[in-house]
Amino acid sequence: MRLRQGVLAQSIFFTAAAIVxxxxxxxxxxxxxxxxxxxxxxxxxxxxxxxSWNQNDQTFGVLPLLLGSLLTVGLTLxxxxxxxxxxxxxxxxxxPDPVRRVMRTVVELFAALPSVIYGLLGLTLVVPWVRVITxxxxxxxxxxxxxxxxxxxxxxxxxxAEDALRALPESxxxxxxxxxxxxxxxxxxxxxxxARPGLITAVVLGTGRAVGExxxxxxxxxxxxSRLPESLVRGATTMPAAIVTQLPEATSPEHRAALIMVAFxxxxxxxxxxxxxxxxxxxxxxxxxxRRRRLTPTARPAAAKGAIDV
Amino acid sequence: MIQRWVYRPWTAFALMLxxxxxxxxxxxxxxxxxxxxxxxxxxxxxxxxGELSGQLTIAGSSALLPLIQEAANxxxxxxxxxxITVTAGGSGAGRTQVCEGKIDIxxxxxxxxxxxKTKLNCPDAQGVAVAIQAFDVVANKQGPGTVTNLTKxxxxxxxxxxxxxxxxxxxxxxxxxxxxxxxxxxxxANMAKFLFDGDDALFAxxxxxxxxxxxxxxxxxxxxxxxxxxxxxxxxxxxxxAFSLDGVAPNKSDIKxxxxxxxxxxxxxxxxxxxxxxxxxxxxxxxxxxxxxxxxDKLGFVAVK
Numbered sequence: 001m002r003l004r005q006g007v008l009a010q011s012i013f014f015t016a017a018a019i020v021x022x023x024x025x026x027x028x029x030x031x032x033x034x035x036x037x038x039x040x041x042x043x044x045x046x047x048x049x050x051x052s053w054n055q056n057d058q059t060f061g062v063l064p065l066l067l068g069s070l071l072t073v074g075l076t077l078x079x080x081x082x083x084x085x086x087x088x089x090x091x092x093x094x095x096p097d098p099v100r101r102v103m104r105t106v107v108e109l110f111a112a113l114p115s116v117i118y119g120l121l122g123l124t125l126v127v128p129w130v131r132v133i134t135x136x137x138x139x140x141x142x143x144x145x146x147x148x149x150x151x152x153x154x155x156x157x158x159x160x161a162e163d164a165l166r167a168l169p170e171s172x173x174x175x176x177x178x179x180x181x182x183x184x185x186x187x188x189x190x191x192x193x194x195a196r197p198g199l200i201t202a203v204v205l206g207t208g209r210a211v212g213e214x215x216x217x218x219x220x221x222x223x224x225x226s227r228l229p230e231s232l233v234r235g236a237t238t239m240p241a242a243i244v245t246q247l248p249e250a251t252s253p254e255h256r257a258a259l260i261m262v263a264f265x266x267x268x269x270x271x272x273x274x275x276x277x278x279x280x281x282x283x284x285x286x287x288x289x290x291r292r293r294r295l296t297p298t299a300r301p302a303a304a305k306g307a308i309d310v
Numbered sequence: 311m312i313q314r315w316v317y318r319p320w321t322a323f324a325l326m327l328x329x330x331x332x333x334x335x336x337x338x339x340x341x342x343x344x345x346x347x348x349x350x351x352x353x354x355x356x357x358x359x360g361e362l363s364g365q366l367t368i369a370g371s372s373a374l375l376p377l378i379q380e381a382a383n384x385x386x387x388x389x390x391x392x393x394i395t396v397t398a399g400g401s402g403a404g405r406t407q408v409c410e411g412k413i414d415i416x417x418x419x420x421x422x423x424x425x426x427k428t429k430l431n432c433p434d435a436q437g438v439a440v441a442i443q444a445f446d447v448v449a450n451k452q453g454p455g456t457v458t459n460l461t462k463x464x465x466x467x468x469x470x471x472x473x474x475x476x477x478x479x480x481x482x483x484x485x486x487x488x489x490x491x492x493x494x495x496x497x498x499a500n501m502a503k504f505l506f507d508g509d510d511a512l513f514a515x516x517x518x519x520x521x522x523x524x525x526x527x528x529x530x531x532x533x534x535x536x537x538x539x540x541x542x543x544x545x546x547x548x549x550x551x552a553f554s555l556d557g558v559a560p561n562k563s564d565i566k567x568x569x570x571x572x573x574x575x576x577x578x579x580x581x582x583x584x585x586x587x588x589x590x591x592x593x594x595x596x597x598x599x600x601x602x603x604x605x606x607d608k609l610g611f612v613a614v615k
Contacts, residue, residue, distance in 0.1 A: 055493050056511045123525065128532050138487050138533055140518050219525055222518035223492065235518045245521045248400030249494025251426060 028267065035261035041254040047261070053225035055246070060258035062265065064228050068221070069211065069238040069269075071229060072142050076149040076210045081203055083150070084157030088202075089187055091158070092165040104162075111155035119219035122148035127220055134233045140222035143232040148216050153206040160205060164198020165191060204274055211270055214240040239266050363391030364587045370404020370417030371496050372522065373541050374576045376609050377441055378417055381595045388594075392587065400521075401496035406430060408579050414588050416579045419443060419496020420503070434582045439575035440595050441611040444542040445500050446560045446572060448527075448550045452534035455481035459554040462571075466505050468537060471514025476535060488517035489529050489538035496576075497523070501539050504572045542573075543610030565612045575614060 038047060042060065050061015087107075091100050126147045131139025172194055176186040192199070222235025223245045229236035237245075239262050250256045368378055375398045382394040399407070401418040408416030409432035422435050447465055453476045460468075460479065467473040468486055477483045490513060491498040498510070506512040520526045523540055530536045531549035545552040545560060552560060555571065564570045578592055594600055601613035 123528055124532065127529075131533065136485060138489070138518055138529070138536070140529075218521065223520065224516060224518060226515055235516065245492045245519065246494070247403075248521070249402035249492060251402045251406050251494065252429060 028264075031260055031264040031267060035257060035264035038254070038257040038261045041257065047258070051228050053242070053258075055250070055252070055255050058252070058254055060254065062258075062262060064225050065237055065239045065242045065262060066265070068142065068229050068236040069240075069266075071232075071236075072145050072149065072217070072221075072238050073207065073210045075142070075146045075232075076153060077203070077207060079146065080150045080153045080157060080206060080210075084154055084161055084202065084206065085199065087154070087158045088161035088165055089191075091162050093183070093187055093191070107155050107158050110151065111159065115152065115213060115216045116219075118148055118152050119216035122216060122220040130233060137233065138222065138235065139233070140220055140235050141231070141233045142221065142229060142236050144220040145217045145236075145238070146232075148220055149210045149213060152213060152216060153210050156209055157202045157206040160202035161195075161199050164195040164202065167198070168194050200278070204278075207273055208270060211266070211273065212240055214244050217241045218244055239263075361391060362389045362587060362590055364393075366392065366394045366415065366587055366591060367413045368394065368396045368415045368417065368578075369399045369407055369413045370415075370579075371401040371419045371576060372398040373419055373443060373496055374417045374440065376543075377576075377606070377611055378578075378595070380605050380609065381591070381600055384600065385591055385594050392591075394591070400494065401499070402494045405435075405579060408432075408581055409435060411581060414580065414585065415592070418577050418579055420499045420574075421577055422579055432581055435579055436583060437577035437579045438592050438596065439614045440578050440592070441576050441601070441606075442565060442573065442614055443500070443576050443611065444560055444565045444570050444573040445497055445504075445539055446542070446545055446555070447537065447539050447553045448530055448545065449537040449553065450530055450532075450534050451549070451551050453482055453484040453486070453536075454479075454551060454553075457481045457553075458551065459557060461556055462505070465553075465555070469501070469505055469514060470512050471517075484535040487533055487536040488514055489526055489533075489536055490517045490519045491523075491526060491539075492519045492521045495521070497539060497541060500573055503574070539572075541610070562607075562612060576611075 038060070047060060047062055049063065050059060051063050052059050052061050053064050087103075091103050095103065122144060126144045127139040129139070130141070130144045130147075131137060134143075168191055172190055173186060176190040177183075181189065217238050218241035221237055221241055223237050223241055224235035225237050225242050225246075243259050243262055243266075246255070247259050250259055366382075368382070375396065379396050382396050386392055386394055401420060404413075404416030404418045405422050405426060406416075407413045409426075409430035417440075418437070421437050422432070427433050427435055447460060455476065457476070457480050464473070464479050468479070469488065471488070473479060474486055475483060476486055493510060498513075499508075502508050502510045502513065518529070520529065523544055526538050526540060527544055527547060527550065530538045531547070540550075542560065542565070544550070554560070558564055558569055560570055565573070578595065580588055580592075583589075584592055596614060598613075600606060606613065
């Protein structure tokens with residue numbers, strides 16, 4: 001009986017894992033093979049170094065899209081990361097309980113908003129505001145997209161960072177305070193390093209949302225693919241926004257292949273980003289492997305012994 | 311209890327059983343057969359005693375969507391055994407997918423060109439005009455001042471970027487902010503046809519591009535000096551200023567009489583001659599009964615006949 005249950009359980013889990021692995025591979029293979037077809041129409045130099053993406057003259061240079069994405073996501077992270085960290089620390093270490101509960105509800109509410117609502121709010125509130133402070137034009141551009149994305153990435157980052165900080169054992173705080181650390185020193189020197197893997201996860205998932213966000217960005221960025229981004233308040237585009245704007249109207253095979261190649265690049269960038277941030281986390285704290293070691297019954301006493309001096 | 315996964319031969323065996331089973335399920339659930347031939351056989355109606363049944367898949371122009379959706383609803387009420395799926399996706403997608411055999415009917419704001427027929431390997435594509443669509447230039451109320459009429463030349467100069475201030479057409483001293491639909495959009499193609507004889511490259515570079523009418527409407531309504539173009543159904547919006555063209559205001563009777571020059575017929579495109587069910591549906595869409603109905607009028611389209 002137990003053996004049979006074991007067979008069933010193992011088959012289910014194994015199959016679930018296999019489906020995830022196979023579908024990821026299939027996704028890469030599909031977008032890769034369809035996307036790389038673009039190089040039968042144009043050279044890699046033309047695609048990767050071209051500064052104009054204009055389907056009217058069939059030029060598909062990816063730089064306007066790539067730079068737009070990099071600028072947007074980079075600026076978003078610069079603002080959103082520290083902000084989320086501050087909010088999380090405030091919620092865990094400083095805010096009194098009722099305040100914390102209200103904030104938690106607000107964060108959850110923000111997380112539940114569909115992205116088209118963010119887009120609409122961006123279009124009706126942020127874009128006119130950007131237009132007024134920059135004095136004219138349309139107000140659509142990277143700045144408007146960054147503002148929208150900061151709000152969109154906050155809930156993900158804050159809630160994961162908060163959980164990471166909250167999960168720290170009370171003994172860390174008590175120990176730090178007992179040796180005479182101030183509250184600031186305790187947070188900065190003890191809690192943040194200890195919560196590092198969780199905080200890195202928060203940033204990775206927030207970045208993931210910013211990189212992939214499509215509709216909300218598309219509504220406020222202006223979708224100009226024919227030239228490189230000129231300034232933060234002039235129209236630009238990002239890779240997902242360009243795909244969603246152009247794919248429905250892409251009739252030529254060159255155009256479709258180029259757009260799918262952009263999707264493939266987007267996949268690679270996402271994978272690369274996750275790998276890079278993980279590597280950064282591992283270098284910073286060699287004694288805290290981000291990957292959980294699998295314990296086997298024989299290895300267990302050793303692991304337990306090792307855990308004492310952490 | 312801590313014991314983790316240990317390889318046993320039957321694990322691989324179970325895997326070999328489960329994965330093909332799942333693949334089979336996935337395969338059976340796939341809605342569209344990949345080839346045109348297979349698609350046609352699955353959607354061919356089985357006519358029993360004059361009653362129509364079967365499935366139709368329609369996609370394409372978002373401007374035509376409300377009309378086709380309404381026609382599909384009425385058609386399905388009359389023929390309860392017929393199932394019609396209508397989605398948007400853009401005129402370009404309508405033309406492409408119908409040629410790839412993914413859908414039965416593709417809607418497009420512009421006819422399928424000979425170049426496209428060759429490119430999409432679809433020489434026998436057929437289009438039926440289903441409604442006349444009209445488009446007009448719209449602007450934010452701040453900027454044009456007292457100007458409510460533009461000449462064709464003024465419109466050309468504005469959208470090609472030659473005129474950059476409302477002052478130059480008799481309005482206030484406000485810069486003109488251009489808002490475009492995305493390249494390939496049917497609405498944009500109709501504007502290009504009217505303004506630039508279809509040469510899309512003459513639209514000024516660097517103007518923002520939006521992929522749907524709602525965003526265009528919202529953007530123009532909130533930006534002083536903004537100008538764009540929209541379908542007839544959107545012109546009554548009180549936050550927008552719809553221009554007369556050379557003294558002709560966009561209204562139904564003028565559009566019907568052919569006096570309004572921006573726009574043209576929207577098409578339903580099939581690969582080859584339409585299959586019996588698709589033909590029955592298209593006959594209904596173009597029938598006097600549907601085109602003369604109250605809903606058709608309310609949606610802002612003008613009958614083709």
